[in-house]
Amino acid sequence: MFSRPVRLRTQQPDMIQLKHITKTVRSGTDDLTILSDVSVDIPDGQFVALTGASGSGKSTLLGLIAGLDSPSSGTIEIDEDEITSMGEDGLARIRSEKIGFIFQSFHLIPSLTAFENVLIPMEILGVANAKMRATDLLQNVGLTDRGHHYPNELSGGEQQRVAIARAFANEPKILLADEPTGNLDSKNGEHIFELMTELHKTRNVTLVLVTHDASLAAKAQRQVVLRDGAVVSDEIS
Numbered sequence: 001m002f003s004r005p006v007r008l009r010t011q012q013p014d015m016i017q018l019k020h021i022t023k024t025v026r027s028g029t030d031d032l033t034i035l036s037d038v039s040v041d042i043p044d045g046q047f048v049a050l051t052g053a054s055g056s057g058k059s060t061l062l063g064l065i066a067g068l069d070s071p072s073s074g075t076i077e078i079d080e081d082e083i084t085s086m087g088e089d090g091l092a093r094i095r096s097e098k099i100g101f102i103f104q105s106f107h108l109i110p111s112l113t114a115f116e117n118v119l120i121p122m123e124i125l126g127v128a129n130a131k132m133r134a135t136d137l138l139q140n141v142g143l144t145d146r147g148h149h150y151p152n153e154l155s156g157g158e159q160q161r162v163a164i165a166r167a168f169a170n171e172p173k174i175l176l177a178d179e180p181t182g183n184l185d186s187k188n189g190e191h192i193f194e195l196m197t198e199l200h201k202t203r204n205v206t207l208v209l210v211t212h213d214a215s216l217a218a219k220a221q222r223q224v225v226l227r228d229g230a231v232v233s234d235e236i237s
Helices: 058-065 088-098 114-125 130-140 156-167 186-203
Strands: 014-027 030-043 047-051 073-078 099-102 174-178 206-210 222-227 230-236
Touching: 014 058, 014 206, 030 058, 030 073, 030 206, 030 222, 030 230, 047 058, 058 073, 058 174, 058 206, 088 099, 088 114, 099 156, 114 130, 114 156, 130 156, 156 186, 174 186, 186 206
Parallel strands: 047 206, 047 222, 099 174, 174 206
Antiparallel strands: 014 030, 014 073, 222 230
């Protein structure tokens, strides 16, 4: 692994801007506030850990950044595109062109091989040399010899490595990771974390990681802590 200087907020343009984000949902006869007036700017290329107790709003915030849900109020900008007013076609374009997402539960297509899981997103986008890129991405995550296997023939760590390769298929500017080591043992979890952060460095993507693991969060360039849907701490490491 290679060391990398911390990027201060004034040195790089903002890749993600969250302005006064509130998310409220109906729970029975009451309104439940999941996020309350959250404002965070994340510069291009920064590695940010979102931490906090269960129910603090971390995963909800990550889903809003990805355009998988919309806030009740406030605005979100992704690489200078304001996504909160976009329709589904516009959001799909942003996700396909600028965002890679890694889930805790892998979300691989069980009927496709590892190679096909990485290949399909590129074929949908019409990427040139898609098969060559899929091969290269599997090589990057150390699965050159496992590309012909289906997800149920792979270990949890191997499945997550396929998910990482797939997340980088569209050469995203932003990588969002929701508890990517949560379903793995400590050895595999550490390997996945190192692989993900190394790809972040070499490809210069903005990385936002949701994690309960304080030791992983401490390795980020910046830690944003949520409590009861609000930011209670925001510190550069």
